[in-house]
Amino acid sequence: MAISLCTTLQLQFLTLNSSKSTLTSILTNPTTRYQFSTITMNLCTTKSEPVTTSSAASSSSMQYVPEQDSNEMERVSNQTFQRYTSNNTKRSGKGTSIVWFRNDLRVLDNEVLYKAWISSQTLLPVYCIDPRLFSTTHYFGFPKTGALRAQFLLECLADLKKNLMKRGLNLLIQHGKPEDIIPSLAKAYGAHTVYAQKETCSEEINVENSVSRCLQQVVLPSEESAAASTTSNSHPKLQFVWGTTMYHRDDLPFDVTCLPDVYTQFRKTIEAKCVVRSCIKLPTSLGPAPPIEDWGRLPSMEQLGLCSQNVSKGMKFVGGETAGLNRIYEYFWKKDLLKVYKETRNGMLGPDYSTKFSPWLASGSLSPRLIHEEVKRYENERQANSSTYWVLFELIWRDYFRFLSVKYGNSIFHIGGPRNIQHNWSQDKKLFESWRDGCTGYPLIDANMKELSTTGFMSNRGRQIVCSFLVRDMGIDWRMGAEWFETCLLDYDPCSNYGNWTYGSGVGNDPREDRYFSIPKQAQTYDPEGEYVAYWLPQLRAISKDKRNFPGNLYIRQIVPLKFGTTSRHNKEDKSHGARRGNDRRSNRRQV
Numbered sequence: 001m002a003i004s005l006c007t008t009l010q011l012q013f014l015t016l017n018s019s020k021s022t023l024t025s026i027l028t029n030p031t032t033r034y035q036f037s038t039i040t041m042n043l044c045t046t047k048s049e050p051v052t053t054s055s056a057a058s059s060s061s062m063q064y065v066p067e068q069d070s071n072e073m074e075r076v077s078n079q080t081f082q083r084y085t086s087n088n089t090k091r092s093g094k095g096t097s098i099v100w101f102r103n104d105l106r107v108l109d110n111e112v113l114y115k116a117w118i119s120s121q122t123l124l125p126v127y128c129i130d131p132r133l134f135s136t137t138h139y140f141g142f143p144k145t146g147a148l149r150a151q152f153l154l155e156c157l158a159d160l161k162k163n164l165m166k167r168g169l170n171l172l173i174q175h176g177k178p179e180d181i182i183p184s185l186a187k188a189y190g191a192h193t194v195y196a197q198k199e200t201c202s203e204e205i206n207v208e209n210s211v212s213r214c215l216q217q218v219v220l221p222s223e224e225s226a227a228a229s230t231t232s233n234s235h236p237k238l239q240f241v242w243g244t245t246m247y248h249r250d251d252l253p254f255d256v257t258c259l260p261d262v263y264t265q266f267r268k269t270i271e272a273k274c275v276v277r278s279c280i281k282l283p284t285s286l287g288p289a290p291p292i293e294d295w296g297r298l299p300s301m302e303q304l305g306l307c308s309q310n311v312s313k314g315m316k317f318v319g320g321e322t323a324g325l326n327r328i329y330e331y332f333w334k335k336d337l338l339k340v341y342k343e344t345r346n347g348m349l350g351p352d353y354s355t356k357f358s359p360w361l362a363s364g365s366l367s368p369r370l371i372h373e374e375v376k377r378y379e380n381e382r383q384a385n386s387s388t389y390w391v392l393f394e395l396i397w398r399d400y401f402r403f404l405s406v407k408y409g410n411s412i413f414h415i416g417g418p419r420n421i422q423h424n425w426s427q428d429k430k431l432f433e434s435w436r437d438g439c440t441g442y443p444l445i446d447a448n449m450k451e452l453s454t455t456g457f458m459s460n461r462g463r464q465i466v467c468s469f470l471v472r473d474m475g476i477d478w479r480m481g482a483e484w485f486e487t488c489l490l491d492y493d494p495c496s497n498y499g500n501w502t503y504g505s506g507v508g509n510d511p512r513e514d515r516y517f518s519i520p521k522q523a524q525t526y527d528p529e530g531e532y533v534a535y536w537l538p539q540l541r542a543i544s545k546d547k548r549n550f551p552g553n554l555y556i557r558q559i560v561p562l563k564f565g566t567t568s569r570h571n572k573e574d575k576s577h578g579a580r581r582g583n584d585r586r587s588n589r590r591q592v
C-alpha cells in the first residue's frame, strides 16, 4: 500500500501577479525590476511500505553512503590519514597566517592548508557562512542552496573541525561575508597572509576581489610585515592556490584561454603531455592555533532560513572528509567495484553502480588527486582494466568543465551559452513545474526528479535524460533546469552543472554535441524491468515489469507528446537508435 506524503519546500519565487507574458519578459530580462515573494509549494513524494524485491538496491527504504558505522569510519579514515601524512616536512615561516576555507573542506592533499602552515608559526583556519549562499538563484529566484545540500555542508564543516582538532588546530566558524570577516581577523591576529583556494566563476571571483580590496585597508604592525617578508606594503597578502582539479592548471600544455573546444582533443593532449601531481603530504601535527576562546558554532538549519529535510528513501550521503575517504575505501577496496565501473556506471538505482564521489568532490572534502592515487594503488595491488581507467576519464570531464569556465567566463550561464546560440525557449511555468515536481506522466522523468528532490542526487544517466526532456521535448529554457539543479544537487558545482546543461541543450562549446534522448529507448536500455521507476513511483509496482515504463492510462496523463517517436516500446525508430554504453557521450548522433 502506498501512502502519499507531501513534503513542503519553501521556495522564493517571482510574484505571480502578472500575466504570463509579463512573467516571461521579466524572466528573460534580468534587469527588469521584480519582486520576490515566498510561496510554499508542495512536492508530492510517495512513501511506500518497505519494498520487497531481491534487488539489494531496492530492498531497504534508505541507504547511507557510505554504509560503514562510525567506528569503522574512524578506523578507515585514520588509516588513510596515515598513508597520506608525512612528518618529514619542515615548517619555515614566521608569524600568523589564515586559511580561508571555501570549497576545499578537507585536510588531506590540501595545498592551501599546506602553504599556510609552512609559511607561519601559528595558523588560523576559518570558514565564513556567507548569507549569499542561502539567497536565491540568479534568474528564477529558486533557493540558492537547498536544505539537503545545506545539511551536507554542515556535516562537512563539523567533520573538518574534528579533523583539524585531531591535528592541534580548530576551525573558526563565522557568520557573514568573507570580505567583512577575513580582514578583521587578519587585523586582530596580525596575520601576514591569507591563503585560499582559487575559484573560477564570477560570483566567487567577486568575493575574492572584495576580500582583496578590504585587506588593503588593514595595516599590519611592522613585526607582522616583516614576517610576510614584504618590503613595500604593510597589508596582509591574499594568496590564492589552485586546487580543484586533478591536473594542475599550471601543468596544462596550453594556456587555459586556448583550451580545445572538443573534449576528446583536450583529454588526449593532457593525457599525452601532463602528469597528475602527487598528493601534498602534511605532518600529523599542525598546531598551534591562536588562543581563541570562542571558536563559533555551526548554525541550525532554521538559522540558515531552511527547514530540515529528512531523507527517508534512496541514498543519504554523509557529509565530510571522513565519509568521503570511507566511500573510496568502500567502493574500491571493500566491495571491489572499481574493476566493473565501466559496465555499471550507467545505472540509476542504488549506491554501487557508480562511485558517488561527486558530493565530496564538490565540497572539496575529497581531492581528485587522492582519488587518482588510490586508482593507481588499486591498479598495482589488484588489477588495471578499462574500468579503472574510466574513473579517471570521468574526472577529466570534471577538470575540463572547470577549465572551460575560465575560458568562457559568464557565457556558460547565459541563455545562448558559449556559442551564443539564438533559440526561442519557452518559460511555461506549468510545464516547468510538472518537470520539477516529477508529474510529467513519463515514469522515467518523474522517478528521476523525485529522486533529486528527495535525496539531492541523480545518476548521470538520469541527468542527461531529464535535461534532454526539459529542453527538447518541452522546449523549456535550459537555465530553469540548471537553476533547479543548482538548488537541489548535493554535488552542485557551477562548472560541471552549467557546463553539462549547456552541452545537453546544444548551446555548449562543442558544436558536435546535440543529442536527443529518446525516453522509450532509454527506459528499455537502462530500466528494462522497471525496477527504478517502481522504486520511486511505488504505484507502478503493481503493473507488470515490461509496462512500468509505459503504463498508459494506469499512470498520470503525459503533459507533452515526445518530439520524436511515440511512447510505445515497440517503436521502430527507437530500435534503430541504440545507445552505446560506456562512451556514448563522445558520439554526436542526434538520438540516443
Ligand SMILES: Cc1cc2nc3c(=O)[nH]c(=O)nc-3n(C[C@H](O)[C@H](O)[C@H](O)COP(=O)(O)OP(=O)(O)OC[C@H]3O[C@@H](n4cnc5c(N)ncnc54)[C@H](O)[C@@H]3O)c2cc1C
Residues within 6 Å of the ligand: 345, 354, 355, 356, 357, 358, 359, 361, 362, 391, 394, 395, 397, 398, 399, 401, 458, 459, 460, 461, 463, 464, 467, 485, 489, 491, 492, 493, 494, 496, 497, 498, 500, 501, 504
Ligand atoms: C545536466 C547535468 C548536470 C550535472 N551537474 C553536475 C554538478 O553540478 N556537479 C557534478 O559534480 N556533476 C554534475 N554532472 C555530472 C555527473 O552527472 C555527476 O558528476 C555524476 O553523476 C556524479 O555521480 P558519481 O560521482 O557516482 O559519478 P561517477 O560516474 O562515479 O564519476 C566519477 C566522477 O567523475 C566526475 N564526472 C563524471 N561525469 C561527469 C560529467 N559529465 N561532468 C563532470 N564531471 C563528471 C564526477 O566528479 C564524478 O564524481 C551533471 C551532469 C549533467 C548531465
Ligand SMILES: Nc1ncnc2c1ncn2[C@@H]1O[C@H](COP(=O)(O)OP(=O)(O)OP(=O)(O)O)[C@@H](O)[C@H]1O
Residues within 6 Å of the ligand: 137, 138, 139, 201, 202, 203, 204, 409, 410, 411, 413, 414, 494
Ligand atoms: N558560482 C556561480 N553559481 C551560479 N551562477 C553563477 C556563479 N558565478 C556566476 N554565476 C552567474 O554568472 C552570471 C553573471 O551575470 P551578470 O549579469 O552579473 O554578469 P554578466 O553581465 O553576465 O557579465 P559579463 O557581461 O561580464 O559576462 C549570472 O548568471 C550568475 O548567476
